Amino acid sequence: MEYARQFVYSSNALRLSGRQWLALAGVLLALAFGIPAAWVWFEPFRPCGDYRLPYEFSQDYWHCARWFREAARAGRVLVIGDSVVWGEYVGLGDTLTAQLNRRAGEERFANLGVNGLHPAAMLGMLRYHGGVVRGRDVVVVLNTLWMSSARHDLREVPADGESGRATLNHPALVPQFWPSVPSYSASFEERAGIVVERAIPFFRWMEHQKSKGARLEGGGAETGRDAESGDAGSEPRIDDPLPRPFAGFSAQVPQPTPGPHGQPLTWEERGIPVGGIPWPAARESLQWRFFRDVIGLLQSRGNRVFVWVSPFNPHLLNPESRASHETMVGAMAEELRLAGVDVFCGMPLPSEEYADASHPLAPGYAHLARALWDDDVFRAWLAGDGRRASGRNGAKLSLSRQWHGHPGRGAGHGQDAHATMPDIP
Amino acid sequence: MLFHTWTFAAFFLIVYAVYLPTRGTRFCVYWLWAASYVFYGWWNWSYLALIVYSTLIDFFCVRRMAAGGRRRLWLVISLVANLGLLGFFKYSTFLVKNVNRALALAGVTGGLPLPQEILPEGWQFVLPVGISFFVFQSLSYTIDFYRGNVPCEPSFIRYTTFVSFFPQLVAGPIERAKNLLGQLYGRREITGRHIADGMSLFLVGFFKKVAIADYLASYVDQVYAVPQLYNGAALAMATFAFAWQIYCDFSGYTDMARGIARAMGFNLMLNFNNPYLASGLGEFWQRWHISLSTWFRDYVYIPLGGNRGGPWRTYANMFVTMMISAVWHGAAWTFIFWGLLHGVGRLLTRRLEESSVYKERVPRFARQMLVFAFVCVTWVFFRATSLHDALTVLARMVTTPLTDPQFPLMGYALCLGLWGYEFAFESRLRPLLESGVVRLLTALGMIIYLAVFTSSRSQAFIYFQF
Numbered sequence: 001m002e003y004a005r006q007f008v009y010s011s012n013a014l015r016l017s018g019r020q021w022l023a024l025a026g027v028l029l030a031l032a033f034g035i036p037a038a039w040v041w042f043e044p045f046r047p048c049g050d051y052r053l054p055y056e057f058s059q060d061y062w063h064c065a066r067w068f069r070e071a072a073r074a075g076r077v078l079v080i081g082d083s084v085v086w087g088e089y090v091g092l093g094d095t096l097t098a099q100l101n102r103r104a105g106e107e108r109f110a111n112l113g114v115n116g117l118h119p120a121a122m123l124g125m126l127r128y129h130g131g132v133v134r135g136r137d138v139v140v141v142l143n144t145l146w147m148s149s150a151r152h153d154l155r156e157v158p159a160d161g162e163s164g165r166a167t168l169n170h171p172a173l174v175p176q177f178w179p180s181v182p183s184y185s186a187s188f189e190e191r192a193g194i195v196v197e198r199a200i201p202f203f204r205w206m207e208h209q210k211s212k213g214a215r216l217e218g219g220g221a222e223t224g225r226d227a228e229s230g231d232a233g234s235e236p237r238i239d240d241p242l243p244r245p246f247a248g249f250s251a252q253v254p255q256p257t258p259g260p261h262g263q264p265l266t267w268e269e270r271g272i273p274v275g276g277i278p279w280p281a282a283r284e285s286l287q288w289r290f291f292r293d294v295i296g297l298l299q300s301r302g303n304r305v306f307v308w309v310s311p312f313n314p315h316l317l318n319p320e321s322r323a324s325h326e327t328m329v330g331a332m333a334e335e336l337r338l339a340g341v342d343v344f345c346g347m348p349l350p351s352e353e354y355a356d357a358s359h360p361l362a363p364g365y366a367h368l369a370r371a372l373w374d375d376d377v378f379r380a381w382l383a384g385d386g387r388r389a390s391g392r393n394g395a396k397l398s399l400s401r402q403w404h405g406h407p408g409r410g411a412g413h414g415q416d417a418h419a420t421m422p423d424i425p
Numbered sequence: 426m427l428f429h430t431w432t433f434a435a436f437f438l439i440v441y442a443v444y445l446p447t448r449g450t451r452f453c454v455y456w457l458w459a460a461s462y463v464f465y466g467w468w469n470w471s472y473l474a475l476i477v478y479s480t481l482i483d484f485f486c487v488r489r490m491a492a493g494g495r496r497r498l499w500l501v502i503s504l505v506a507n508l509g510l511l512g513f514f515k516y517s518t519f520l521v522k523n524v525n526r527a528l529a530l531a532g533v534t535g536g537l538p539l540p541q542e543i544l545p546e547g548w549q550f551v552l553p554v555g556i557s558f559f560v561f562q563s564l565s566y567t568i569d570f571y572r573g574n575v576p577c578e579p580s581f582i583r584y585t586t587f588v589s590f591f592p593q594l595v596a597g598p599i600e601r602a603k604n605l606l607g608q609l610y611g612r613r614e615i616t617g618r619h620i621a622d623g624m625s626l627f628l629v630g631f632f633k634k635v636a637i638a639d640y641l642a643s644y645v646d647q648v649y650a651v652p653q654l655y656n657g658a659a660l661a662m663a664t665f666a667f668a669w670q671i672y673c674d675f676s677g678y679t680d681m682a683r684g685i686a687r688a689m690g691f692n693l694m695l696n697f698n699n700p701y702l703a704s705g706l707g708e709f710w711q712r713w714h715i716s717l718s719t720w721f722r723d724y725v726y727i728p729l730g731g732n733r734g735g736p737w738r739t740y741a742n743m744f745v746t747m748m749i750s751a752v753w754h755g756a757a758w759t760f761i762f763w764g765l766l767h768g769v770g771r772l773l774t775r776r777l778e779e780s781s782v783y784k785e786r787v788p789r790f791a792r793q794m795l796v797f798a799f800v801c802v803t804w805v806f807f808r809a810t811s812l813h814d815a816l817t818v819l820a821r822m823v824t825t826p827l828t829d830p831q832f833p834l835m836g837y838a839l840c841l842g843l844w845g846y847e848f849a850f851e852s853r854l855r856p857l858l859e860s861g862v863v864r865l866l867t868a869l870g871m872i873i874y875l876a877v878f879t880s881s882r883s884q885a886f887i888y889f890q891f
Binding site for chain 1: 430431432434435617618620621622624625626628629640643644647648651654655656659680683687692694695697698699828831832833835846847850855858859861863864865867868869872873876877878
């Protein structure tokens with residue numbers, strides 16, 4: 001058979017040649033990488049001493065990376081963690097880092113807490129947006145809340161029809177394809193989109209502009225059209241789904257609000273019941289595996305790492321659950337110690353100093369900061385005498401490929417004061 | 426698997442990586458066939474049974490015709506089998522519902538069972554994606570062979586690849602064996618020009634679909650969901666927006682399909698040629714969904730007698746063709762009314778459009794606006810979910826007070842920008858649009874727009890349902 005028809009291009013003139021495509025690709029690459037890099041010149045950012053990310057910017061990874069960079073450049077001790085570090089129920093001056101700065105008498109500790117930053121997300125944050133954290137002193141905060149249920153621990157497979165995004169904080173930071181995260185059930189489309197967005201800074205920068213724009217408009221998803229038109233009579237409003245990033249271009253980076261984000265009530269006032277949590281063994285926990293990878297990644301980048309285990313509220317645990325929690329934490333601390341990482345387990349606080357299962361209130365942070373500051377190992381670590389990145393005994397926490405089947409280590413394995421759980425007050 | 430998804434991107438990269446080095450070998454056709462079946466089976470693996478059925482029927486019927494004797498019988502068997510398949514999946518529910526309604530009016534109780542009621546337990550009755558497209562494509566081969574326009578294809582695998590060729594399988598363009606089957610022979614040349622053309626076509630189609638059609642869909646869907654709550658301006662703007670939505674949705678798909686095929690060295694036919702610049706209804710149908718219009722012209726209108734039997738016979742043939750075209754789009758009274766309006770419009774304007782007074786005295790721009798306005802009115806029936814809704818939209822357009830239509834500024838910019846571009850392309854400004862700088866800037870602007878404004882949550886293509 002013969003070809004019957006000549007090729008007719010189209011009914012438009014947009015027909016680029018190969019060279020034009022190459023030129024276009026060059027321009028796009030320059031824009032995709034150049035605009036975000038150059039933007040810092042146009043957008044001043046002067047974080048105050050106790051700066052923490054504005055709450056609405058918790059998923060603005062471009063801004064997170066910028067704050068990480070600023071803090072690292074200033075040579076401060078970087079304190080990385082979730083909302084326990086960020087200070088969910090306390091004001092700017094009462095966070096852990098603010099309390100530590102007060103004790104240090106200088107702006108020495110930087111609050112790199114991000115709301116909802118569970119260990120799997122922390123690994124993604126450092127891997128994809130925290131490349132600047134190299135050769136620094138880093139305190140990593142382990143919140144065992146992330147092991148308190150199969151869902152928190154990312155081991156639970158969501159029910160049919162349940163969105164992965166809805167059951168997981170920071171889905172854009174968790175591994176998309178490998179290793180597999182059972183709780184994360186996003187479609188291939190979402191995962192591939194996230195991988196591409198991670199690779200191209202322009203998309204993160206656009207998200208930053210949208211975050212600023214949304215904050216200006218004060219409504220997040222609300223569109224400008226809604227705000228403008230109020231004269232449609234009895235007709236229903238018609239939403240305009242178009243994002244309006246340009247509103248954010250001229251806006252300044254906002255300062256964090258000084259007050260607490262959540263109501264500073266005690267856990268009892270919130271009506272949280274006492275109960276039992278079936279804690280997993282350390283070697284069974286997926287979040288612990290990711291946390292080990294966080295330490296391994298930081299070490300591989302030449303950082304000096306100190307781990308602070310924030311005290312889970314023991315008052316809402318029954319005795320059996322409390323004991324199994326202590327066993328789990330003891331095993332984790334011991335494993336870190338054997339890998340050459342200094343660890344401090346935060347002392348349990350009085351009941352009235354907990355806002356919920358894991359967040360202290362302002363007096364709690366004061367107690368925790370004092371205990372940490374007075375700790376000899378921490379002071380030695382701060383002074384530069386602590387275990388080096390390679391570890392005292394030469395061990396490093398490698399990014400765990402052989403995690404499954406790793407033998408758990410017993411509590412009698414060279415215990416020291418930093419691997420045992422203090423008594424409940 | 427939609428063209429504008431990462432799933433398709435991954436699929437195409439795999440297909441292309443194997444296709445490029447093997448395109449001169451016999452393996453290539455097998456590879457294209459397998460890729461096409463995976464592409465179609467991605468929606469629902471059971472759909473493959475339908476395409477296999479249609480392919481087998483036509484391949485076998487043509488073989489029997491080629492073997493000699495009873496050519497007409499084999500043609501009828503092919504027609505009945507293909508149209509029966511289409512009729513069962515597409516029209517049976519509509520027919521049964523209307524028959525039952527008529528029986529109820531006549532006082533007869535009971536009625537016929539719906540197709541979904543006679544299926545085995547656990548089975549679902551769904552309209553397979555793109556069934557109207559591949560059935561028509563396969564059928565055209567049988568008819569063309571019967572007429573002596575194409576030779577008998579000896580290779581079943583090549584024939585089944587022609588029917589299921591993935592770039593145009595689910596929404597066209599509906600290709601003819603004479604064009605596409607011939608391209609499956611031998612080694613296809615692929616140069617930098619082919620790849621650059623393919624990428625250009627894909628970019629335009631992607632922009633039309635994701636940036637324009639999906640965006641306008643939001644406005645249209647909100648208004649057409651409850652037309653009785655909106656005033657004339659909003660309803661008129663929603664109809665105007667739908668005109669551009671359906672055009673960008675369908676022509677965007679076609680552009681992407683042609684781009685993918687072009688990058689593989691294939692040549693698919695032009696399916697849209699700036700239809701909203703038509704200055705007559707006849708011209709509109711020469712610019713809109715050209716592959717379907719020419720299919721109906723060649724296989725319905727001309728066999729009915731075309732314009733060979735005098736004016737009244739010509740009008741009747743045109744009207745019948747238009748009504749069949751309407752029914753092809755869907756089994757609903759709204760589609761039938763849509764076709765009816767186009768049919769009547771074509772009958773009333775045919776003479777007028779040919780007259781010198783109309784052509785010379787009425788400015789071309791005015792004629793274009795008249796055609797566009799008429800087409801928009803017909804789109805009301807196409808878009809509305811029921812006849813009642815369609816009539817509500819039309820009535821409220823002229824009886825309600827003028828209020829803010831709440832149509833977003835970006836909507837105006839996109840629709841009018843595209844329309845302006847098309848006017849410029851068909852004017853003396855065309856050389857300007859074809860200059861390298863303007864092409865580059867246009868492409869750059871489109872990509873930046875996509876990066877800044879579009880959402881990752883896109884919608885399916887409207888024409889898949891047909």
